[in-house]
Amino acid sequence: MRVLFLGEIVGRCGIGVIKNALKTYRRENGVDLVIANGEGATSGFGLGFQNALSLQHMGIDVLTMGEKSFFKLDMVEGISKRSSILRPANYPEDVPGRGVRYISVGERKVCIINTLGMCNFNNPHLNNPFLGTEALLNKIHTETNTVFYVFHASATAEKMAMGRMLQGKVSAVVGTHSKVMTADARILDGGTAYITDLGRCGASVSVGGFEPEHEIRKFRTSVQTRSHESWEKPQMQGLLVDVDDQSGKAIGVSPVRLDVAVEIPAPKNMEEK
Template identity: 40%
Template sequence: MRILFLGDIVGRPGMRAVRENLARIREEESVDFAFANGENASGGYGLKAKHAKELFKAGLDGITGGNHIWKFKDLYSLLESDGRILRPHNYPDHLPGSGVRVFRKKGFPPVAVVNLIGRTFMPPIDCPFAAAETVIDALPADVPVTIVDFHAEATGEKIAMGYFLEGKVSAVVGTHTHVQTNDAKILPGGTGYLTDLGMCGAEDSCLGMKPEIILDRYLTGLPRQLEAASGPGILQGAIFDIDDTSGKAVSMTAFQQNNRA
């Protein structure tokens, strides 16, 4: 099967790029499942319920989250009722939603998606490595394909997770830093890996935000409220092929396309 996983969707440019291009990309690239990290889709921070529904209408099969997934409380009920929206699994169990979902589609073997969040340079949270091991061991026996979105700041922590899960999952992809890395590969155990998928947001921006505000913060040291940049968007992520039977990655390629047309 072929899977497309898009990086963090940031604000209106990211939403627009997904809405206007995903259906065509799915057809051109023969994509069977499409996922994206959506925790920054609503104005650059958080995910509103209405925007989650728009992303599903645009053609996403599932949406993963991160540290900003909790901003809009109207999403909480949707996290509980719609398992297609994930939040990091290593948050406390009593919080809304789940960090694992088995996606079942007629004609394809089941695909599990696991969402985790890192601890390095991030708020204190339960160990993502322990959480990964526990949740993967608990997956149903009929699930051959498992994709992990590791939402983390430090590249070293992401790489460590890739090797920790090598041979245990089909692919590990990183999100959160909004900068697509150049290390798409298949680890020796058959696990596809990319340190960061990048973002879907304004191409002329600082991680999807207005550069002038970021510059002012650096030049003055004073706090400024960040705002999502405007202008043409860019889509970044990865496309990978997975063997339906073994669950091992056959190919892993970074994906990028602008929305200037």
């Protein structure tokens, strides 16, 4: 089985990257499953429900989220209608949506888990994602040995610790949120594919997908102004993972950093958070 994990899709440039590149890439590379983080797809801050549907129409099977899961209010209702959009599993039970999803890929049943890290997020309602994992995996392993863990976290140490805790227990641990692709893709002992951060789909030469001049001004003045999406050197970034169909172990990892031509529309300011 070949799985493509994509880094956070940022703004219209990111959506353009997916629209222009993904279906062809899927076909040419024999990709069976595409999992992407979508929480910045709508103007860089959240994921509107219609954008989510469009991205899935463009070839993404499962969208994961993070601390911005409900920045766009229509997702509060929308997420319950679409089980292929995951919010962090370590939110309280009453939060709409789900964070664990089983999906069929050909003859195989696989499980996808999305959780949110604790460092640098002001979220008092979050459960510790390092706790309860053993019980959850014991339950999942009665259904499938192919498990993909998408960890949306800020601190590299937190993501690395999660990778080491889950090595040999899941097929892959991939990090999102930082939007900067790390150069540490590998297969950990026990057959777990790992990367600290998948990077981003969108402007690769930018500040997290945004125009540098506005982000620099924020740091220089501490005045929060609108971010402006960047269109500089659009790329599709992520990790291609090959998984053995029988054992569920990762047998290959290949970073993806694909230049994509995206047409720049008429100027439009980013929506403020």
